[in-house]
Amino acid sequence: MKHIKFFLLISLFVTTILAAQTETITLEDIWKDGTFRTERMDALHSMANGQEYSVLNFDRETKSTSIDIYDYKTLEKVKTLVSSLNLEAIPYFTNYTFSNDENQVILATNEEAIYRHSALGNYYVYNVINASLDLISEDKIQEPTFSPDGKKVAFVKENNLYYKDLNSGEITQVTTDGKKNEIINGITDWVYEEEFAFVRAFDWNADSDKIAFIRFDETNVPEFSMDVYGSELYQTQQVFKYPKAGEANSNVSLHIYNVNEKTTNKVKVNKEYKDFYIPRIKWTNNPDFLSAQYINRHQNELDLWMINAKTNKANLVLAEKDEAYVDVTDNLTFLKDNSFIWTSEKDGYNHIYHYDKNGKLINQVTKGNWEVTSYYGYDENKNTIFYQSVENGSINRDVYSINLNGRNKTRLTKSEGTNDAAFSADFSFFINTFSSATTPPEYTLNSSESGNLIKSIKDNDKAAQILSDYITSKKEFSTIHVKDNDLNMWMIKPANFDASKTYPLLMYQYSGPGSQQVANRWNSANDYWYQQLAQEGYIIACVDGRGTGFKGAEFKKVTQNELGKYEVEDQIQAAKQLGDLPYIDASRIGIWGWSFGGFMSSNCLFKGNDVFKMAIAVAPVSSWRFYDSIYTERYMTTPQENESGYDDNSPINHVDKLKGDFLLVHGSADDNVHLQNTMRLAEALIQADKQFDWAVYPDKNHGIYGGNTRLHLYKKMTHFINETLGDKIQKEDETNVNQVKIKG
Structure with a gap:
């Protein structure tokens, strides 16, 4: 009799599950109604204190945006840093960037896409201390960026580089030769943006007194035009420079502008490059030394140069070569002594390496027949690197920590699927985004030492529940x-x-x-x-x-x-x-x-x-x-x-x-x-x-x-x-x- 009762319970359970899955997914569900849309955390930024993070929130009722500050440990909102409800000049903003001291924030509004990554917009500097708002430029601009001391903002307008003194309001024009479809200063051309995945081609040094920038001369690059039909009687044309395979690329050159002297020097390296790219520039911790990556047109030889901004001399510290190609990444990290962390496929798999400031290999940090898929950063206090890899199977992603010397590797994530981390500024915590083929995205707060769960932040159980009503496989x-x-x-x-x-x-x-x-x-x-x-x-x-x-x-x-x-x-x-x-x-x-x-x-x-x-x-x-x-x-x-x-x-x-x-x-x-x-x-x-x-x-x-x-x-x-x-x-x-x- 007990067995019959158990069988009836199981049958009832199965029948209930099958009965629940009765709805059929429609194209309208997917592409019109957003029935299966999942929630996410937008524009998360870890505050410098390492104990709080900020999130860009949108209020559907008031149609306003705000930057809200949350406590990592409690996950409770500490305060609203700024809301568009309190800003007469900005009904909404779509993105934000803090100054290093977090006393100021650039707010983006009226952004209009140019290509995949680039946009024009109106940008304001909001002062957190006195709640003042300052429009950076009356015209739409690109890539406004605080100087490290927070006293200036550099930006590009109509292919020329400028910076604004936030105290005096004075705007200084760094370059004057910018011209559409000819010369670009400080912003990448179409093909760099699309294939090297960056737009801002300028960078402040640590002392805020120098700006390095790349100049693109695309005069000889063939033009491509597209008809735009719109709603007018006559169509218009979008004309832009697009180098097809084998055709002329932009001639690129690297320059350093001295803010105090208001002078610009062209960087010269002691190697002849006939046809080349500069896919990355980055100042080191030493304000007088700029790193620049040069890669040949075949992209199988990547050179890392260290440029002395005082003497304008360049030293080749690392040369990567590959029979096929060398990947360009954003993983280059300089330590206090200007030694650096680098990723490479030179042993057959993508791994992390540590070099001294002169390019001498100190050690290979990670090893194995698996790939490092993301480099998150380096905690100097604990001498620890954090990264993501496919060590647990090539279709999965896990987050790991490892000492700089390659010892004490720890798997920080526990669930099999795709894990991705956003670390606090001091690397005390990380917000893990996890999903799998059976689990919608989950956001959790975890310890960076053990990976142990501290608290759940956000799940998508509601989306999973909605999907459970539909017939799926x-x-x-x-x-x-x-x-x-x-x-x-x-x-x-x-x-x-x-x-x-x-x-x-x-x-x-x-x-x-x-x-x-x-x-x-x-x-x-x-x-x-x-x-x-x-x-x-x-x-x-x-x-x-x-x-x-x-x-x-x-x-x-x-x-x-x-x-x-x-x-x-x-x-x-x-x-x-x-x-x-x-x-x-x-x-x-x-x-x-x-x-x-x-x-x-x-x-x-x-x-x-x-x-x-x-x-x-x-x-x-x-x-x-x-x-x-x-x-x-x-x-x-x-x-x-x-x-x-x-x-x-x-x-x-x-x-x-x-x-x-x-x-x-x-x-x-x-x-x-x-x-x-x-x-x-x-x-x-x-x-x-x-x-x-x-x-x-x-x-x-x-x-x-x-x-x-x-x-x-x-x-x-x-x-x-x-x-x-x-x-x-x-x-x-x-x-x-x-x-x-x-x-x-």
Whole structure:
């Protein structure tokens, strides 16, 4: 009798769970209503005292923003530092930056995006002590930055560098030759911003009496223009300098401005560089010594220079070389004695190294057949480095501490998934952001010594509860053995999966060098789309092939000089092997991707025409000859040097092989992967007499979003998938309906 009662309880529990999961995810849920949106912590800044942190908060009722201060230990709000409700001049602000002493803060408002990272805006200095507000410039400016002493703010306006004395209000113009599409001072050009991922190309020294800046002469860089259709009678044009592979780059030079003397010196290094980049500059702790990283055009030789600002002499302290390329990072950290911490792949995996001020290796701090994925910082008081790595599996991330001498390594995070840390200024605490494929983002306060939980800050249990009402499937992680490599893979099957049936397969991938899509983290918007497709009867899979990241330099750099060869081979072979599974219909396999992923999906459909029935390519590169110099040449050298590498693996040269169904999508205002790629690919398909579907989204950039755009795009893609892969699903559904009618 007891056994029967227990069985009834279990049955009731299972029935309740199944009954709860009755709702089906819709595209409107994902792209319109934000049904599964998770909460996060925005613009968190650790205060200098190490005991408090600040957060940018938005009040939906008053539509105001505020900077609120919280206590690390109690997590309670200590005070509101400033609120836009109390500022007549600013109805809202979107970002903030403290001065070193935290007595002043720059507030950003009216920001308008230029490219991916850059923006123009109105910026104010708010004085915390007397609650005064000072507009830095009447005109919109870029990258306002406090001097370390908090007495000045440097900024760029119309390609020239300026600084403002906050006591007198006097503005000094440092450069005068700035001109659109010709000369830029202190701000990067388009290709640096996109590929070296920084905008502010100037830096104050520790004494606040010198500003180092990079000057870009882009006069000889070819121009690219995009029509902007807008709502007026005549379209306008956006014209900007864009160096495609093999074309002229900006001529760059490094300069140091002396605030007291109001003079500028051009930095000279004692090495001849014919064609080079300056991807990073950073003052050392010594106010007279500037570090600068120079890298050759092939990006396989990176030099770290120390420049004496008094004598203008440069000393080469470190030279990194690689047969493929050397990654540029923001990990360079100077210690009090001007020795420095550096990360490198020179032993085959990305690890942390310690060098003296002259570039002599002191020791390799981390070692092993795994990658350091983030460097968080160095605690001088405890002689400890904090970092993130994939030591616990390449799809997971954990936070670690280790002594500078490489001893006493401690794993600080406990949960398997993706952990990311934001440390307090004194490294006493860290706020850990954790998520996994089954757990939405959680924010917790942890001890930096043991990693032990101190307090929970914020969870997304509400989002998890909402999702529990919907029919979903587990994301299954595994590996698939392809071309003598175990490739990471995830798969999503329908909730009512029946191994005796066969299902169409849709593969997703990105595949770009060093990227990763198979990771143990919470859902992206696309994951909800895959859940929706799964419940419609599809199996979704993702495979990270050769060339992707976090499995060592050899695995990542095997694609050098032949982008699109090994990556495509891996996707085609993986599709073949998946098609051999008894529950996958090998005649209905599709693939899709965006950007590099669109380049890949196009190639897979063309070269794997006996495997793939359909492909969707969103904003794809159709020929590497059309893409920018820094990214493309890092992996391919120039087209003049590597003609076959460019042409043998570009989709535009394989259109004659198309047999399946192809959907091509692009935004007309894509400043990154230009619409030119799709237009030239479309023309090649037309001339090869190949039918295809396509869509161009007016005035949309590489992200193809805004208003109803994303919803429209995903409806179009879903319809295309149903039309090309779902024919048997539809027929089976129709058959079932007819049988019901007959029986009725």
